[in-house]
Amino acid sequence: MANILELKDVSKIYGEKVKTQVLFNINLSFEESSFNSIIGASGSGKSTLMNIMGTLDKATDGEVIIDGKNISNMNKEQLASLRNETIGFIFQFHYLLPEFTVLENILMPYRIKYNKVTKEALNRANDLIEIVGLTKVKNNRATDISGGQQQRAAIARSLINSPRIILGDEPTGNLDSETTETVYNLLKEINREYKSTFIVITHDKRVAEKADRIIEIKDGKINMDINNIGIK
Amino acid sequence: MKLAFNIATRFLKSNKGQTALILIGIAIGVSVQIFIGSLIDGLQSSLIDKTIGSSPHITIIPSSKEKYFKDQDLLIEKLRQDNRFASVSKSLDSSAFLYKDDESYPILLRGVEFSETNKIYKFDDKLIEGRLPEKNLEVLVGKNLVEETGVEIGDKVGIITPEGKNLDLEIVGIFDLKVASLNKSWVMTTLNSGRNIFEKEDRLSSIEAQVRDVFSADTIAKELEEDLNKKELKSLNWKEQNEELLSGLAGQSASSYMIQVFVLLAVLLGISSVLAISVVQKSKQIGILKAMGIKDKTASLIFLFQGLLLGVIGSVLGTILGLSLTYIFSNFVKNSDGTPLVPFYIDYGFITISVLVAIIAATFAALIPARKSSKLNPIEVIKNG
Numbered sequence: 001m002a003n004i005l006e007l008k009d010v011s012k013i014y015g016e017k018v019k020t021q022v023l024f025n026i027n028l029s030f031e032e033s034s035f036n037s038i039i040g041a042s043g044s045g046k047s048t049l050m051n052i053m054g055t056l057d058k059a060t061d062g063e064v065i066i067d068g069k070n071i072s073n074m075n076k077e078q079l080a081s082l083r084n085e086t087i088g089f090i091f092q093f094h095y096l097l098p099e100f101t102v103l104e105n106i107l108m109p110y111r112i113k114y115n116k117v118t119k120e121a122l123n124r125a126n127d128l129i130e131i132v133g134l135t136k137v138k139n140n141r142a143t144d145i146s147g148g149q150q151q152r153a154a155i156a157r158s159l160i161n162s163p164r165i166i167l168g169d170e171p172t173g174n175l176d177s178e179t180t181e182t183v184y185n186l187l188k189e190i191n192r193e194y195k196s197t198f199i200v201i202t203h204d205k206r207v208a209e210k211a212d213r214i215i216e217i218k219d220g221k222i223n224m225d226i227n228n229i230g231i232k
Numbered sequence: 233m234k235l236a237f238n239i240a241t242r243f244l245k246s247n248k249g250q251t252a253l254i255l256i257g258i259a260i261g262v263s264v265q266i267f268i269g270s271l272i273d274g275l276q277s278s279l280i281d282k283t284i285g286s287s288p289h290i291t292i293i294p295s296s297k298e299k300y301f302k303d304q305d306l307l308i309e310k311l312r313q314d315n316r317f318a319s320v321s322k323s324l325d326s327s328a329f330l331y332k333d334d335e336s337y338p339i340l341l342r343g344v345e346f347s348e349t350n351k352i353y354k355f356d357d358k359l360i361e362g363r364l365p366e367k368n369l370e371v372l373v374g375k376n377l378v379e380e381t382g383v384e385i386g387d388k389v390g391i392i393t394p395e396g397k398n399l400d401l402e403i404v405g406i407f408d409l410k411v412a413s414l415n416k417s418w419v420m421t422t423l424n425s426g427r428n429i430f431e432k433e434d435r436l437s438s439i440e441a442q443v444r445d446v447f448s449a450d451t452i453a454k455e456l457e458e459d460l461n462k463k464e465l466k467s468l469n470w471k472e473q474n475e476e477l478l479s480g481l482a483g484q485s486a487s488s489y490m491i492q493v494f495v496l497l498a499v500l501l502g503i504s505s506v507l508a509i510s511v512v513q514k515s516k517q518i519g520i521l522k523a524m525g526i527k528d529k530t531a532s533l534i535f536l537f538q539g540l541l542l543g544v545i546g547s548v549l550g551t552i553l554g555l556s557l558t559y560i561f562s563n564f565v566k567n568s569d570g571t572p573l574v575p576f577y578i579d580y581g582f583i584t585i586s587v588l589v590a591i592i593a594a595t596f597a598a599l600i601p602a603r604k605s606s607k608l609n610p611i612e613v614i615k616n617g
Contacts, residue, residue, distance in 0.1 A: 083524065115234055169614075
């Protein structure tokens with residue numbers, strides 16, 4: 001299958017005077033519709049890697065190719081559109097907008113893209129809300145629901161524009177183990193259903209083992225890259 | 233645009249206290265501006281009206297030492313046809329003495345056309361007793377002259393003209409121009425009567441005129457200059473004769489503008505600082521919106537819209553407050569005779585300008601926060617470690 005995301009010799013150095021190299025010549029490619037996990041200790045550079053893949057941060061060296069497009073030549077505006085249309089983010093903290101309701105939050109990426117909400121979009125949002133099990137609270141303010149619900153709302157939001165890639169940075173890092181289980185099953189289900197590519201950072205080995213592929217980052221280098229399908 | 237506007241309103245609604253505070257700030261600023269502006273405007277227009285409302289704005293007199301000039305219908309017609317003039321009145325004045333009980337009183341006997349003169353001096357309104365003169369030798373006298381001499385309506389009083397002619401005049405009315413010196417010296421009669429008394433057929437001593445736009449009196453007078461010079465006439469206008477009043481008014485306007493500028497500046501700083509804080513408060517939201525792909529331009533529009541909304545709502549509230557204040561002031565702060573100290577005066581142009589300036593200033597004040605929001609990097613917000 002085709003690669004949806006490729007990293008070629010990606011390095012990242014922070015700082016001007018005191019240079020700290022966080023990533024060393026990373027070469028990675030992700031297949032379409034795969035479910036990948038990235039593990040590593042804190043400070044290993046996995047979040048930096050995630051930010052570079054998500055175009056939120058720029059690599060010091062190397063190339064990032066998303067959906068066949070080399071992003072290094074893109075300006076801020078083009079990157080914003082790319083993020084909006086191709087990438088869905090799920091962060092450790094839900095980052096829902098407290099000024100808006102659950103439904104409005106979920107529709108936000110769609111409104112950024114089209115500037116209006118069509119009936120189809122509303123139906124899709126309601127379907128997603130159904131899938132993540134938030135129908136009852138969809139008109140609540142984003143702050144008036146529980147932590148697990150907020151994270152599920154964030155998942156629904158990341159899916160509204162049907163992105164090809166979904167990046168999760170510790171999406172369950174803030175949740176208890178039972179909720180974690182629910183959220184991961186949900187992600188897997190969405191992966192099967194919508195064929196989106198998932199790349200999920202976690203430090204929880206049990207969680208990582210649910211993925212098709214496990215990549216371990218250590219000190220800014222790929223320490224381990226195993227295919228998990230057979231083992232499961 | 234719509235999205236930015238929507239987010240802006242939500243941001244404003246979510247921080248109700250902060251929004252209310254800044255709205256009150258803008259409203260008070262705008263209301264002070266409108267209040268002070270209307271007050272000064274009202275004060276000035278009533279001052280000008282009181283000063284020159286009942287006096288000629290332009291007076292045409294002979295340029296030489298001659299006291300009289302020939303009545304020229306052409307010139308009068310020309311002036312009367314000019315739209316800028318509200319009234320043009322011919323008069324023949326001469327000093328004389330009035331005798332009463334062996335005492336003599338200096339007077340200025342003025343022969344005028346009441347139909348035109350009334351537009352300037354409003355003798356018909358200012359008549360406290362009697363009627364206007366119609367026939368030869370009928371006169372109006374001022375209130376103060378009446379008090380001094382003790383004459384009454386119907387009395388015949390003797391005068392002596394500079395030429396030494398003795399005549400008896402009949403008093404038919406008493407006026408009060410609210411200026412003691414005029415009330416004491418002016419004795420008004422018809423133009424024809426005046427010409428008879430002083431034996432000056434076809435002669436005038438002055439042409440008095442009021443113009444519609446009082447402040448253009450000097451430019452109109454200047455335009456007439458050439459024409460008048462040929463006829464050995466010259467003109468005086470109120471602006472030359474009231475320079476101190478004008479400089480007083482200009483000073484007043486300048487200080488009013490200064491107050492308004494500083495009020496505006498304070499409002500501007502207030503909005504700017506509150507919105508700057510708001511960017512910090514909302515940085516998480518802006519960060520996540522950017523991660524979701526909102527464009528930098530849209531992100532800054534959110535804050536510009538906040539400024540615009542605050543400006544519009546604040547200045548509308550301020551206008552209402554300012555006009556109410558002005559209304560209350562002019563209705564409850566009164567002179568001893570019950571007339572308002574400063575009349576209620578609404579200048580729609582001035583209010584529109586104040587409101588527009590406030591809205592532009594509020595939007596302008598939002599520029600700095602908007603730039604800040606546009607520069608915000610989502611990475612700074614979304615850090616999980």
